[in-house]
Amino acid sequence: MSKQLEIKNLSVNVEGTQIIRNLSLTVPRGEVHALMGPNGTGKSTLAKVLAGHPDYEVTSGEVFLDGESILDMQVDERARAGLFMAFQYPSEIPGVSIANFLRAARQARLEEGEEIDAVSFYKTLYEKMDLLQIDRKFTSRAVNEGFSGGEKKRNEILQMAMLEPSYAIMDETDSGLDIDALRIVSEGVNRLRGPNLGVLLITHYQRILDYIVPDHVHVMWNGTIVKSGGKELARELEEKGYDWIKEAFAEPAGKA
């Protein structure tokens, strides 16, 4: 069985409109793949479909996690299967502290009857918080409530570090970050990189790829992947912008 996240000929409708068109993409464990593309092209839609968001209707295609089909799984089953999602706009969860949230999330991974060891939980939590330069006073703060953009994104990476997924989808983790926060977040991700983690890093801008150097780059336009290549493809996009992609892959005249 191949250890990979495999998206095969996926098409998705949102409220009756096709947003994802016959998209195929494979991310092997151990690799970081960047997914780039102009706004409105369907990147976040893809991320939400993978996460199991109920508003999106898969009209055809398949998604496999280490060979196992996930499209019929509930959100929590996908998480337990090893999938993690860092959202473009992380939700606030008033009344639930970061520590309790992460503890519950880790507890949910254990077999029935098993209990998390509190001492080792906090030890791990503090290690990861130090790594991401998150102040310990955040442990007792409600998840994302009143956080700055940068704090929310760091908290997403903290969740990822604590949940130890096999595959992480990161949707514009770089948006809204100043250069210092970007460096901290990137360093956090780089420390998590390794043979057991596959990453799909969704980004509009090349900038984060200076810090998290991808193994492969895919360009998405109009709901599908139109070009794939090495890390130099990201630079090319940065220099030339997305207009040449739009021109090269524009629908034939009269079809619009």
Ligand code: ADP
């Ligand atoms: P990207 O992340 O690449 O900027 P999105 O996936 O957010 O693109 O959006 C792709 C297209 O799908 C846009 O035209 C957007 O308006 C539409 N879309 C996404 N989610 C919804 C939704 N829940 N309802 C209606 N349209 C949506």
Ligand code: MG
């Ligand atoms: Mg988006």
